[in-house]
Amino acid sequence: MVLGYHSRKRGNPSAQSSYANKLQKLTLKEKAVKRTILGSVSSIAIHPSETRTLVAAGDCNGNIGLWDLKRRSADIYVFPVHSRRTRIVAFSPSDPQYLLSLGYEGTIRCGDISYSVFDEIYHAEGYLTSFDFLSVDGSVLLASHYDSKLSVVDRRTRNKTSNVHGCLDSKFVYSVSVHPLQRDLCVVAGSSDVLVYDVRQLRKDTTQPVMSLLRHTSGVASASFSPATGNCILTSSMEPCLQ
Known part of the structure; x- marks a missing residue:
């Protein structure tokens, strides 16, 4: 994979170097790794809350898994939302209680994570x-x-x-x-x-x-x-x- 960066303004080289150095010092602990869904992860979204860390992940089989990192229990909630790969998941910017998802089968759904209900809001041909x-x-x-x-x-x-x-x-x-x-x-x-x-x-x-x-x-x-x-x-x- 190749990343491209397009900009009209060049960034501060020293700031970029400092950021790169901080990234190199990051570590990953075993307890911070969790299997949220059975299939391979195809999309991910992080809840914008400042008091909790809630992660949503979509997989290649159309499932969406929710993981609350702040809870002591290791429960993972998995929802069979789409019939094909879950391509995109994103929390609503105005009301992050709602999680929107897109599946390759041609549907967009909006889920209320409090009630575990995902309603279809758009259906396309193709x-x-x-x-x-x-x-x-x-x-x-x-x-x-x-x-x-x-x-x-x-x-x-x-x-x-x-x-x-x-x-x-x-x-x-x-x-x-x-x-x-x-x-x-x-x-x-x-x-x-x-x-x-x-x-x-x-x-x-x-x-x-x-x-x-x-x-x-x-x-x-x-x-x-x-x-x-x-x-x-x-x-x-x-x-x-x-x-």
Whole structure:
């Protein structure tokens, strides 16, 4: 896997070096390792609470496991949510009692972790690959389809289909990430492309990107804006590393 770093501003070299040194000093204790699900982990999310550490993990079989690291008991709660790989799990930014998940079978579900109930909020024809929160409160999602489409999903409506559907100028799409400040902008990763789109310009025919970033030589697995400012984009690719 190759990581790419795209930014208009260069970071502070000394700060990056100090951070790297701190990472090298981290240790992993045996009691901090736990099998949360039976299948291989395909996604993970950490609850934003400042008083507890709650981890959600999705696996290749469509299960979601919850692990509360602060509890003395070693109980792991596992929920069979999807029929295929759980691609994305994410806690709602406005109410983290709710856990949202996306499965490859083409559904997005919202689970109330207090009652262990996961309701379907969106169903698509074909594979879904990713989603991000389009609105600050998390009520509106932007979901990506493998066949190069984006859908806007409003959790507040009873309609389980998309309100906006746009076809992108890419062979296929693996991930989508919404700019944290300019929320009309999103970056998508696909074949060897990293493209920035304006959600307001989505069209059912081919939608042109507003910006195209440096191309990888192999498929791009993901591309994400930096969470605070959005000035940087981190990409990952399966192209071989150069020694």
